Amino acid sequence: MRVELVTTLKRQATKILADLHISKEPVLITEHGQPSAYLVDVDDYEFMQQRMAILEGVARGEQAIKNGNTFSNQDAKDKMSKWLK
Known part of the structure; x- marks a missing residue:
């Protein structure tokens, strides 16, 4: 560097x-x-920001799993059905 x-x-x-x-x-x-x-570089910075957003989402998902805040596949489909039609 x-x-x-x-x-x-x-x-x-x-x-x-x-x-x-x-x-x-x-x-x-x-x-x-x-x-x-x-x-x-601007492109590198924007790429890092996108990567950080993905990693933050993964971390939130891991925390939800750890806390037991999850849904079964069927429950998730039922909750999302109004958007998936």
């Missing part, structure tokens, strides 16, 4: 962004030697 100082970002933003779009490699921005932010 590429690491850049915030001052370098201020001076060379156009070049850093152009390199980011070509390489698709995230850029870690540091301030005073500490991590401050990541720059990521």
Whole structure:
């Protein structure tokens, strides 16, 4: 992963962004030697957001199973029948 100082970002933003779009490699921005932010390509960010939404759904499903909040296949079909017609 590429690491850049915030001052370098201020001076060379156009070049850093152009390199980011070509390489698709995230850029870690540091301030005073500490991590401050990541720059990521827009398409990669949107892909990560979609993946997170899927994983959150899976986690909610796992929690529902753990808590016993589930329906049998037939019960689910009965509840969904008005939308499945």
